[in-house]
Amino acid sequence: MEKIxxxxxxxxxxxxxxxxxxxxxxxxxxxxxxxxxxxxLQLFYANKVDVxxxxxxxxxxxxxxxxxxxxxxxxxxxxxxxxxxSSTDRSIFERAKLTKPYSFLLKPFNPLEVLYALEMAxxxxxxxxxxxxxxxxxxxxxxxxxxxxxxxxxxxxAISDIINIExxxxxxxxxxxxxxxxxxxxxxxxxxxxxPTKFYRVHRNHIVNAHEIEEIQPSDGLLVMSNKSLIPxxxxxxxxxxxxxxxx
Amino acid sequence: MLYLNTFTNWIKVSLLGxxxxxxxxxxxxxxxxxxxxxxxxxxxxKKRTDLGFLSKTIVFAQHENWDSVLVNTQKLLQQVRDRxxxxxxHYYRGEAFHKKGIFKYALKExxxxxxxxxxxxxxxxxxxxxxxxxxxxxxxxxxxxxIDTSNQKGVRIDALFHNTGVCYLHLGNYAxxxxxxxxxxxxxxxxxxxxxxxxxxxxxxxVYYEQYLDEKAITYYEKAYWLxxxxxxxxxxxxxxxxxxxxxxxxxxxxxxxxxxxEYESWRDSLNDQNKIYEVAQIEKKLAVAxxxxxxxxxxxxxxxxxxxxxxxxxxxxxxxxxxxxxxxxYRQNVLRSRVILHQKQELDLLNATKDQLFSIVSHDLRxxxxxLSVSNTKLKDKVEKQEYTSxxxxxxxxxxxxxxxxxxxxxxxxxxxxxxxxxxxxxxxHRLSMLIxxxxxxxxxxLNQKExxxxxxxxxxxxxxxxxxSLKIVLRNFMDNSIKFSNPGAKISVSLQHEDDQFIxxxxxxxxxxxxEETRMKLxxxxxxxxxxxxxxxxGSGLGMNLCKAMLAKNDGKLDIWSRQNEGTKMIVTLxxxxxxxx
Numbered sequence: 001m002e003k004i005x006x007x008x009x010x011x012x013x014x015x016x017x018x019x020x021x022x023x024x025x026x027x028x029x030x031x032x033x034x035x036x037x038x039x040x041l042q043l044f045y046a047n048k049v050d051v052x053x054x055x056x057x058x059x060x061x062x063x064x065x066x067x068x069x070x071x072x073x074x075x076x077x078x079x080x081x082x083x084x085x086s087s088t089d090r091s092i093f094e095r096a097k098l099t100k101p102y103s104f105l106l107k108p109f110n111p112l113e114v115l116y117a118l119e120m121a122x123x124x125x126x127x128x129x130x131x132x133x134x135x136x137x138x139x140x141x142x143x144x145x146x147x148x149x150x151x152x153x154x155x156x157x158a159i160s161d162i163i164n165i166e167x168x169x170x171x172x173x174x175x176x177x178x179x180x181x182x183x184x185x186x187x188x189x190x191x192x193x194x195x196p197t198k199f200y201r202v203h204r205n206h207i208v209n210a211h212e213i214e215e216i217q218p219s220d221g222l223l224v225m226s227n228k229s230l231i232p233x234x235x236x237x238x239x240x241x242x243x244x245x246x247x248x
Numbered sequence: 249m250l251y252l253n254t255f256t257n258w259i260k261v262s263l264l265g266x267x268x269x270x271x272x273x274x275x276x277x278x279x280x281x282x283x284x285x286x287x288x289x290x291x292x293x294k295k296r297t298d299l300g301f302l303s304k305t306i307v308f309a310q311h312e313n314w315d316s317v318l319v320n321t322q323k324l325l326q327q328v329r330d331r332x333x334x335x336x337x338h339y340y341r342g343e344a345f346h347k348k349g350i351f352k353y354a355l356k357e358x359x360x361x362x363x364x365x366x367x368x369x370x371x372x373x374x375x376x377x378x379x380x381x382x383x384x385x386x387x388x389x390x391x392x393x394x395i396d397t398s399n400q401k402g403v404r405i406d407a408l409f410h411n412t413g414v415c416y417l418h419l420g421n422y423a424x425x426x427x428x429x430x431x432x433x434x435x436x437x438x439x440x441x442x443x444x445x446x447x448x449x450x451x452x453x454x455v456y457y458e459q460y461l462d463e464k465a466i467t468y469y470e471k472a473y474w475l476x477x478x479x480x481x482x483x484x485x486x487x488x489x490x491x492x493x494x495x496x497x498x499x500x501x502x503x504x505x506x507x508x509x510x511e512y513e514s515w516r517d518s519l520n521d522q523n524k525i526y527e528v529a530q531i532e533k534k535l536a537v538a539x540x541x542x543x544x545x546x547x548x549x550x551x552x553x554x555x556x557x558x559x560x561x562x563x564x565x566x567x568x569x570x571x572x573x574x575x576x577x578x579y580r581q582n583v584l585r586s587r588v589i590l591h592q593k594q595e596l597d598l599l600n601a602t603k604d605q606l607f608s609i610v611s612h613d614l615r616x617x618x619x620x621l622s623v624s625n626t627k628l629k630d631k632v633e634k635q636e637y638t639s640x641x642x643x644x645x646x647x648x649x650x651x652x653x654x655x656x657x658x659x660x661x662x663x664x665x666x667x668x669x670x671x672x673x674x675x676x677x678x679h680r681l682s683m684l685i686x687x688x689x690x691x692x693x694x695x696l697n698q699k700e701x702x703x704x705x706x707x708x709x710x711x712x713x714x715x716x717x718x719s720l721k722i723v724l725r726n727f728m729d730n731s732i733k734f735s736n737p738g739a740k741i742s743v744s745l746q747h748e749d750d751q752f753i754x755x756x757x758x759x760x761x762x763x764x765x766e767e768t769r770m771k772l773x774x775x776x777x778x779x780x781x782x783x784x785x786x787x788x789g790s791g792l793g794m795n796l797c798k799a800m801l802a803k804n805d806g807k808l809d810i811w812s813r814q815n816e817g818t819k820m821i822v823t824l825x826x827x828x829x830x831x832x
Binding site for chain 1 (some may be wrong): 359659664670671672673674683686687691709710712
């Protein structure tokens with residue numbers, strides 16, 4: 001599990017310091033603080049950022065909105081972001097709204113609010129709303145990461161690291177590298193959101209990363225994964241094996 | 249003498265004019281001369297059924313309506329071919345023309361009558377009378393002479409003799425004239441026709457006068473005069489009086505002459521008067537007719553005017569109606585508008601009053617808060633200088649409380665302003681109520697700990713409401729603020745779900761603080777934007793917070809109710825919408 005990387009775009013040092021403190025407390029990883037639009041762009045492209053916190057007013061002008069617009073206009077590099085503002089002035093909000101803001105964070109903020117805003121931004125960006133606050137689920141799946149909420153902290157797991165997933169009722173055990181963690185998510189959702197060319201369902205309760213299969217033992221109906229774990233293949237899902245060129 | 253002679257001659261001439269006139273009229277009177285003809289004609293008309301016009305003609309002739317006679321005879325001329333009947337027709341036509349004084353046509357008509365006509369003497373007589381009237385005395389005399397007097401039907405002998413006498417008189421044959429006139433007079437005397445007699449006397453007088461037999465003449469003139477006094481018409485009286493005056497003058501009896509002349513003049517005047525009266529009457533008649541015509545025209549014009557007026561009235565009425573309708577419409581519109589304006593004005597007044605109050609309270613509170621902060625800071629400074637570090641913490645805590653309260657008030661003020669101007673950002677979304685409460689409560693952790701107030705949120709995580717998060721947070725912050733403000737250490741604040749139905753979530757914010765009076769409660773809940781006065785003078789607050797809460801909840805389609813008992817605590821009961829379409 002990794003920390004979520006946050007880029008802060010905030011010109012006021014006091015505000016950014018407070019934000020850094022709050023975010024660090026909430027176990028976020030701050031990749032940098034940009035004081036201007038230019039700096040924000042530089043930092044954004046230089047780091048792998050998961051979410052951006054943008055102050056609408058940079059040096060007295062609503063440059064934050066411009067930056068948000070830039071983010072939106074580049075599909076590949078598009079990331080969720082949170083607008084930070086001290087004003088609920090409608091005209092500013094109306095303009096900010098045009099940039100499809102994923103969340104607003106109103107100053108003054110407390111850690112709960114910051115976390116809530118970031119969670120909202122991620123949920124909305126990946127169009128899987130109302131996950132982190134619910135009791136039923138705790139994971140949002142993007143193309144590269146699983147965003148998982150663990151004990152009031154948001155973490156992420158790179159999808160490419162996942163070896164296999166074991167489903168037990170409402171829970172899924174994720175095996176990534178040597179780690180194992182349990183997330184709350186429905187199996188159908190997992191299957192729908194994971195790349196079907198990489199992840200195969202081999203059993204009612206098992207999903208495997210095709211790249212991590214080390215050995216197939218058709219006689220036993222078992223898969224040997226890269227971490228040496230054995231995954232059973234049920235008859236129902238056997239045809240997926242046809243996709244592999246089996247050397248006999 | 250010569251002079252006198254000429255003078256007399258002149259008088260005679262003038263006399264003759266008068267004489268002639270009388271003879272023409274008096275002996276042409278109809279009923280006496282023509283009854284035979286009329287009778288004969290009537291018989292003829294009765295025999296012949298196609299002669300209706302003839303009997304009409306006779307009746308008109310008897311009444312001397314000559315124009316009608318002419319019209320009827322004209323029709324007869326076209327109908328009748330019988331010579332005998334035509335003779336009658338021509339006779340009547342001739343008579344009609346004669347009486348109307350159109351002698352030329354009269355003679356023509358008479359000339360068309362056959363000599364075999366039963367009443368041919370009458371024809372001749374009439375012709376002769378016409379010639380007499382035209383002063384063709386020779387012709388008249390010849391005709392008179394040729395009349396066969398043996399035929400008793402028609403021509404009156406006395407009239408014949410009279411007229412013959414007149415002819416002779418004008419031709420200067422006085423002897424024959426006298427002879428004929430005497431015979432005529434004698435006949436007339438026999439018939440006791442006094443009117444005709446006067447004429448005869450005058451003619452006789454004239455005959456004698458011409459022969460300078462004045463004595464004889466005067467006798468007749470006097471006879472005529474006295475007769476005319478009794479029987480004569482005004483004309484005759486005039487003539488006789490005039491004659492008397494002339495002859496008396498000739499006799500040099502001027503006083504008598506003068507009397508006669510005066511009489512004559514009086515008659516003439518009366519005649520003139522009559523004429524004048526008649527003329528005047530005519531004029532009056534004309535005037536009356538003109539007046540009537542004028543009246544008629546006036547009435548017509550009046551009618552036209554009335555019609556026009558009526559049209560005008562109608563038009564005016566229509567116009568008025570249209571105006572009234574439009575007027576009413578616009579008046580109603582205006583009334584409505586003014587009502588709206590009045591309503592708005594009242595609202596505005598109220599809002600203005602509220603704003604004024606708000607500012608006065610806020611400025612007072614703000615000033616006292618900031619002043620308290622400043623005083624506290626001074627104390628802090630003093631203590632730092634005096635190095636009394638033990639009580640520093642308390643002082644700092646006090647400072648921060650004042651600062652927080654002031655900040656909260658400012659925040660409320662700002663939010664209130666945004667709400668009033670609708671300038672705030674507002675977007676309702678689905679949120680977890682419990683989460684929002686936790687977020688708000690997080691900021692109060694320190695204060696709660698300090699005041700030893702416990703806080704508990706038992707709302708399930710699954711409860712979702714459809715609200716604008718920021719506005720709900722403002723409400724919750726105010727709740728928290730109030731609860732802390734009015735609670736003593738050891739008090740408890742708890743938020744719990746009351747119940748939920750298909751559309752709404754009902755939850756309560758309960759504290760065990762001071763509570764409030766029923767009066768305050770009602771004031772807080774009243775719809776008026778009037779701000780409530782503070783119950784607790786010591787505690788800072790303007791009532792703005794509660795108003796803001798109500799307004800914010802209302803904007804979120806929610807409701808606020810308050811339960812409170814003094815010294816027991818307060819419950820804020822909030823109703824919120826679940827989500828847009830009522831689904832969970």
